[in-house]
Amino acid sequence: MITERIDFKKNSVEALGNPKLKKALVNFTDRSRASRQKAVSGVSEWEELRSEARGIKEEVIKNLDSYLLELEKSVTRLGGKVHWAKNAEEASAIVVDIARKNNVKNVVKSKSMATEEIELNRHLISNGINTVETDLGEYIVQLCDDHPFHIITPAIHKTKEDISKLFSEKFDVPEYEDPQKLTNIARKELREKFLSADMGISGVNFAVAETGTIAIVENEGNARLATTFPDIHVAIMGIEKIVPKLKQLSIFLSLLARSATGQKSSTYVSLITGPRREGESDGPQQFHLVFVDNGRSDIAKSEETRESLYCIRCGACINICPVYRQVGGHSYGLVYSGPIGAIITPQLNDPQKTADLPFASSLCGACRDVCPVKIDFPHVLLSLRQKVVEETKGRANLQGLMEKIAFQVWSFVFSKPFYYSLTGRMMVFLQYFYQKDNELRGLPYPFSKWTKEKNFPAFSRKPFRKRWKEQYHGKNGIMR
Amino acid sequence: MNSKESKAFILQNLRSALREDKEMSRSTGKVFVDPQLSIDQSKLQNDFIVNFEMVSGEVHLLGEKENLTEKINELIRELDAQSVSFWNMNSLKSLEFTSEIDLANADIGITGADFAIADTGTLVLLSSPEQPRLTSLLPPVHIAILEKENIVLDIHALFARLGKSYENYDKLCSCISFITGPSRTADIELNLTLGVHGPGRAIVVIV
Amino acid sequence: MLRVLSGMGLEVEFPQDQTCCGQPAFNSGHRKEAEKVACHFLDVFSDSNKAIVCPSGSCVSMVKNYYTQLFRDDPERLSRAEKISSNIYEFSEFVFQRKERISFNSSYRGRVTFHDSCHALRELGISSQPRELIKSLNGVDLVEMEMADACCGFGGTFSIKYPEVSKSMLQEKTDSIVNSGADAVVSTDMGCLMNIKGLVSRKKLPVKVLHLAELLAFEGSE
Numbered sequence: 001m002i003t004e005r006i007d008f009k010k011n012s013v014e015a016l017g018n019p020k021l022k023k024a025l026v027n028f029t030d031r032s033r034a035s036r037q038k039a040v041s042g043v044s045e046w047e048e049l050r051s052e053a054r055g056i057k058e059e060v061i062k063n064l065d066s067y068l069l070e071l072e073k074s075v076t077r078l079g080g081k082v083h084w085a086k087n088a089e090e091a092s093a094i095v096v097d098i099a100r101k102n103n104v105k106n107v108v109k110s111k112s113m114a115t116e117e118i119e120l121n122r123h124l125i126s127n128g129i130n131t132v133e134t135d136l137g138e139y140i141v142q143l144c145d146d147h148p149f150h151i152i153t154p155a156i157h158k159t160k161e162d163i164s165k166l167f168s169e170k171f172d173v174p175e176y177e178d179p180q181k182l183t184n185i186a187r188k189e190l191r192e193k194f195l196s197a198d199m200g201i202s203g204v205n206f207a208v209a210e211t212g213t214i215a216i217v218e219n220e221g222n223a224r225l226a227t228t229f230p231d232i233h234v235a236i237m238g239i240e241k242i243v244p245k246l247k248q249l250s251i252f253l254s255l256l257a258r259s260a261t262g263q264k265s266s267t268y269v270s271l272i273t274g275p276r277r278e279g280e281s282d283g284p285q286q287f288h289l290v291f292v293d294n295g296r297s298d299i300a301k302s303e304e305t306r307e308s309l310y311c312i313r314c315g316a317c318i319n320i321c322p323v324y325r326q327v328g329g330h331s332y333g334l335v336y337s338g339p340i341g342a343i344i345t346p347q348l349n350d351p352q353k354t355a356d357l358p359f360a361s362s363l364c365g366a367c368r369d370v371c372p373v374k375i376d377f378p379h380v381l382l383s384l385r386q387k388v389v390e391e392t393k394g395r396a397n398l399q400g401l402m403e404k405i406a407f408q409v410w411s412f413v414f415s416k417p418f419y420y421s422l423t424g425r426m427m428v429f430l431q432y433f434y435q436k437d438n439e440l441r442g443l444p445y446p447f448s449k450w451t452k453e454k455n456f457p458a459f460s461r462k463p464f465r466k467r468w469k470e471q472y473h474g475k476n477g478i479m480r
Numbered sequence: 481m482n483s484k485e486s487k488a489f490i491l492q493n494l495r496s497a498l499r500e501d502k503e504m505s506r507s508t509g510k511v512f513v514d515p516q517l518s519i520d521q522s523k524l525q526n527d528f529i530v531n532f533e534m535v536s537g538e539v540h541l542l543g544e545k546e547n548l549t550e551k552i553n554e555l556i557r558e559l560d561a562q563s564v565s566f567w568n569m570n571s572l573k574s575l576e577f578t579s580e581i582d583l584a585n586a587d588i589g590i591t592g593a594d595f596a597i598a599d600t601g602t603l604v605l606l607s608s609p610e611q612p613r614l615t616s617l618l619p620p621v622h623i624a625i626l627e628k629e630n631i632v633l634d635i636h637a638l639f640a641r642l643g644k645s646y647e648n649y650d651k652l653c654s655c656i657s658f659i660t661g662p663s664r665t666a667d668i669e670l671n672l673t674l675g676v677h678g679p680g681r682a683i684v685v686i687v
Numbered sequence: 688m689l690r691v692l693s694g695m696g697l698e699v700e701f702p703q704d705q706t707c708c709g710q711p712a713f714n715s716g717h718r719k720e721a722e723k724v725a726c727h728f729l730d731v732f733s734d735s736n737k738a739i740v741c742p743s744g745s746c747v748s749m750v751k752n753y754y755t756q757l758f759r760d761d762p763e764r765l766s767r768a769e770k771i772s773s774n775i776y777e778f779s780e781f782v783f784q785r786k787e788r789i790s791f792n793s794s795y796r797g798r799v800t801f802h803d804s805c806h807a808l809r810e811l812g813i814s815s816q817p818r819e820l821i822k823s824l825n826g827v828d829l830v831e832m833e834m835a836d837a838c839c840g841f842g843g844t845f846s847i848k849y850p851e852v853s854k855s856m857l858q859e860k861t862d863s864i865v866n867s868g869a870d871a872v873v874s875t876d877m878g879c880l881m882n883i884k885g886l887v888s889r890k891k892l893p894v895k896v897l898h899l900a901e902l903l904a905f906e907g908s909e
Contacts, residue, residue, distance in 0.1 A: 052510050086490055283613060449847045
């Protein structure tokens with residue numbers, strides 16, 4: 001839930017003013033782009049995998065109601081329990097309720113964007129339940145009381161000096177700057193938490209309707225611990241995460257690891273099918289699966305933007321995005337950043353408060369090329385932009401209104417050749433005051449936004465069409 | 481909060497959203513397993529080794545004359561382990577150690593591997609009463625014993641193979657773990673570090 | 688462009704009433720206004736069967752890929768749009784298809800680097816054609832810059848809405864251009880060129896900013 005309007009301009013200007021951040025972002029995006037490229041080029045059938053994955057997702061979303069019911073049946077058959085939450089508050093309340101009923105004191109969590117989205121930690125903690133993030137990046141972010149910077153690498157905005165200082169303050173250890181030493185400290189601290197936890201919470205990368213299996217993908221092993229050690233496992237999933245058949249996982253797993261981190265396979269993939277079976281010595285006694293809608297069924301309604309639900313949260317679009325590279329994750333306000341944030345956040349939240357985001361893109365389309373399920377980001381962004389414009393009314397949004405009027409004038413001029421050339425001639429006259437060496441500087445608002453940093457080409461004193469008429473014959477003269 | 485009410489709400493919303501275009505899948509159902517492909521088992525083994533080592537895993541090939549139990553004993557001694565926990569497997573019955581009950585205190589966990597994937601260097605472990613999940617997870621060192629016949633080409637072949645063993649999904653095991661090297665993270669300035677939660681060393685003995 | 692096309696022995700016609708394809712409004716979410724201008728575009732161009740050649744990939748993509756969306760509910764205009772879209776070409780792809788027929792008369796000598804326009808590259812699949820044309824010139828060396836396919840930050844009204852972000856992207860682009868060691872940057876989109884040129888002249892960077900056509904028909908000495 002957001003209370004204030006996300007001010008992308010303010011956020012981005014703030015981020016741009018931080019040279020340390022810029023360095024981290026360039027380093028991070030350069031490296032992740034290169035490793036993805038390398039991993040993808042090793043798969044000859046990459047394009048076929050993408051098409052197949054997209055086809056499966058299209059079908060899943062179209063038949064989501066039946067697949068949710070099938071999944072519920074499969075999970076229930078195994079002795080698991082399914083909970084349905086129509087919004088964020090409900091989802092959190094369900095988890096708190098499970099914790100209360102089982103007298104849970106300590107919760108360990110593995111990384112899950114869905115739980116970030118519903119702000120689960122805040123709810124658990126305010127109900128007196130100790131909740132610890134166990135993914136190293138998330139743990140660091142939690143210790144600083146910060147928000148994840150990226151869906152795959154949440155603490156990429158922190159330097160090792162920052163982390164060394166943080167650990168030293170929190171755990172009474174010297175300020176080590178060796179990342180391996182820092183990792184070892186975290187291992188020790190977190191291992192204790194695992195051993196004393198009575199509930200583990202995880203996200204879900206894929207949920208198989210046919211078998212009731214959930215797939216969890218990770219590199220650290222914290223998700224394995226959180227889903228094996230405590231007696232209760234609660235998995236939280238957005239309702240779009242369904243894959244119909246078990247064997248289809250091979251397609252999505254191939255795409256996910258390579259797109260996300262450039263690995264051929266993530267270190268750990270766990271396919272969990274129900275609670276612990278009879279005779280087994282480990283695994284949770286209780287398995288709960290929470291379906292979170294929180295606006296998703298509304299997205300499914302729009303033919304134009306439905307494909308936003310195909311996303312498998314790999315982050316490839318973020319890593320390739322030239323805008324993200326400048327401004328980083330926090331500029332997008334909520335947990336999802338980059339191109340996926342720009343399309344998902346406005347659809348999961350109040351469109352007025354998130355109206356900046358669909359415009360936070362140069363529409364370069366690099367995201368569309370790397371997306372493993374071929375989401376046509378520019379197409380979705382354009383559709384969301386149209387919606388924002390249509391909903392701009394009255395004086396509430398003066399700037400939006402001015403833009404609307406400007407485009408109305410523009411469309412009038414540009415559809416009437418007479419006014420078009422007249423305007424051209426007027427510009428030649430008006431530009432006189434700003435012109436130097438065939439270029440314009442210091443133009444008035446709103447063009448000042450351009451000329452603050454850059455020159456603008458001057459209108460030619462003799463427009464092209466006039467030169468054309470003089471040099472060649474006739475109105476639509478043909479030149480040979 | 482009423483989960484039943486929410487269920488009705490969500491289903492209703494989805495149905496009203498999607499009612500008009502229920503046309504079926506654009507998925508071609510393409511199968512990415514090539515049945516014509518001749519499988520050269522020694523190439524699979526080599527590929528597995530290359531890929532597992534690439535992710536900082538360690539591989540030992542058991543020589544023809546070597547004895548598995550002896551090899552494992554040797555590895556344990558080399559690692560200077562005080563306590564070892566292992567799966568209930570025939571090949572480990574005559575180990576010179578007894579299996580540590582408290583896994584949290586074990587220095588090494590020894591497991592089998594039901595399958596391995598050559599293309600990605602991945603071990604696949606199926607859970608069962610004899611094959612607990614934590615043995616490969618809690619101790620700082622994980623040793624897995626892999627029979628070379630169980631190496632498959634890629635993840636698509638693996639799922640095809642799983643499909644064959646589980647014609648009836650009621651019998652699907654509670655947890656299938658894919659393990660590709662030691663536990664790792666790059667969360668600190670993208671520096672690769674090992675053993676953040678799971679084992680810092682992953683060793684495979686190929687039989 | 689005129690010189691290149693007529694140099695290829697082609698008849699060139701310039702419909703005097705042409706203005707714009709409507710993309711600026713379309714990309715800003717103002718569909719109605721975009722539609723008005725796009726209708727005018729159709730009126731000017733759809734009567735003829737001649738090839739339409741355009742100096743910007745972005746405009747071509749608008750007509751080819753987005754007119755179908757814009758005129759979805761207008762069957763008459765939709766069919767005209769479809770006819771036009773099979774008949775409209777970005778300059779470099781048009782020239783490259785006929786490259787056997789021509790030898791370019793460019794007096795340019797030096798090293799140039801090529802900037803991929805996002806829409807030409809990703810919406811029209813144009814990447815090798817302009818490079819091949821550059822390489823075919825005598826005395827011109829093509830040197831690739833780092834991340835030639837990264838956006839220059841223009842993005843239409845994006846550069847006005849978020850000028851700081853746009854500028855930061857452009858700064859990276861001009862850095863790669865300068866670091867490539869080229870003495871000119873060439874592209875095939877007027878939007879990118881205007882953007883890049885804007886900063887190059889403001890900062891007085893030692894590179895020329897040229898449209899591919901300007902390079903192919905370069906006169907005089909640099």
